[in-house]
Amino acid sequence: MITAAQKELVKATVPFLRERGVELTKHFYSRMFMHNPELKNVFNMGNQQNERQQTALAGAVLAYAENIDHPEVLMPVLDGIGQKHISLDIRPEDYFIVGGHLLAAIGEILEDQASESLLKAWEAAYFQLADIMSQHELSLYNKQIQKKGGWTGWRPFIVKDKVRESDEITSFYLYPSDGGAVADFLPGQYLSVRLFIPELGLLQPRQYSISTAPNGIYYRISVKRETAEHPTPDGMISNRLHSFVNEGDLVDVSAPAGNFTLQNTGNPIVFISGGVGQTPLIAMMESLINNGSPRQATWIHGCRGKEVHAFKETLHQWAVAHDNVSRHVFYNNLAGIYAEDNHYEGWVDLKRFGDDMLVSPDTEFYICGPGQFIEKHYKDLLAMGAKEESIYFEEFGPQSLQLN
Known part of the structure; x- marks a missing residue:
């Protein structure tokens, strides 16, 4: 149990x-x-290379120290971390390994400033957090x-279908190899998929949004090919x-995890996606349609051009078939696009539509795309009068955006 004096020592390290x-x-x-190279099979080594994981953890440690008196205020953030942890099969014993190295690192970086009482305070603080998380x-x-068809840990799935959606994005239809049911999920959640990477000599997990509505039979992920030379x-x-x-x-x-999920309300809804960020929103929109929802839904999507725009026909068909659904598409270049309403050249610009179209007192907004894309449109929506609590967003990778 952490004492009041130890909390003060932790806060002094802010x-x-x-x-x-x-x-x-x-x-x-x-x-x-x-000291524990086996953990390279659990952690995303891509985010180690680009330092996103280190930056995200530094932000989380700082937030915890700042809120050590009332850690419950961090529960929305901790839930996101916990969702990621269960998707990676993190168990309570892993916290002891991580804690030992984190406390040792504090001592080694602070050197002479790392008094025994300070290290004891951080030990108490860390294991308080570990208990909350566990x-x-x-x-x-x-x-x-x-859940029916639910599981924990890793379960083998067969790739039954592999479908090209655009020049960059391919969908993989995943069926359980044991022939059993698959657990339902909340539209917007993701799966972790684990592969062996010979170049690294490691197993590596990655999270991919489920890009279809729940059906009890299979999952679909839609994956962007990276075109960089290295x-x-x-x-x-x-x-x-x-x-x-x-x-x-x-x-x-x-099993499916994640807390970027469709709210069960009757409010108008606006989806704002950039590139492959549309994948969790596809599941949300399809779920609304399958359930016959009368909610007014507006989709605004941006990408480089029609050749990389996955699901463009699906979005078009939804808008044609349902009076309560509309869609607007931004391409960097409209060359080769026949004259069509609701297509625009350039970056996604929400201000183009005017306040009245996008914002009503109860409108909900779901944004998914690169970090800069999310940050821009989040700020634009606030400037247009949207409520902060009605804006939901998903940043792929470690959580680094601090917007609400």
Whole structure:
């Protein structure tokens, strides 16, 4: 149990964490992987290379130190982390390994400033957080196994269909190899898929949004091929799916997780997607249509051009078939596009539509795309009068955006 005096010691490290937090977390990961190299099979080594994981962890440690008196205010953030953890099969014992290296890293970075009382305070603070996280994740695991077709850990799935959706995006239809049912999920959630990467000599998990409504039979993920000459380890996973995983192959899959999900209301809804960020929103829109929802739905999507626009015909058909659905598409270049309403040249610009079209007192907004895309449109919506609590967003990868 952490004492009041120990909380004060933890709070006293806030200036250090603000200034040198990333230095601390970089040292922590380096130390942990040196002593426990098996954990490289659990952590996303792509985010280690680009330092997104180190930056995200530094932000989380800082937020915890700042809110050590009332850690419950961090539960929305902790839930997102917990959802990611259960998708990676993180267990309570893993917290002891991580905690040992984090506490050692604090001592090694602070050196003479790391008094015994300070290290004891951080030990108490860390294990308070570990207990909160372990209990929350246990409840999430229990919910998984209580579902029909639910499971925890990794389960083999067969790729029964592999469908090209655009020049860059291919869909993979995943069926359980045991022939059993698959657990329902909330539209917007993701799966973890695990592959062995020969170039790294490691198993590597990656999260992919489920791009179809719940059906009890299969999951679909829609994956973008990375075109860089030397792709990051993230690109290695996606590109391996494209180039080496074929129909009939097996892949390891974890149960659906994530808290970027469609709210069960009757409010008008606006989907705003950039590139492959449309995948969780596809599941949301399809679920609304399958359920006969009368909610007014507007879809605004941006990408480079029609050749990379996956699901463009699906979106067009939904808008034609349903009076309560409309869609607007932004392409960087309209060359080769026949004259058509609701197509625009340039970057997505919400202000183009005017306040009255996008914002009513109860409108909900769901944004998914690159971090800069999310941040821009989040701020634009606030400026147009949207309520902060009505804007939901999903940032692929470690959580680094601090918008609400």
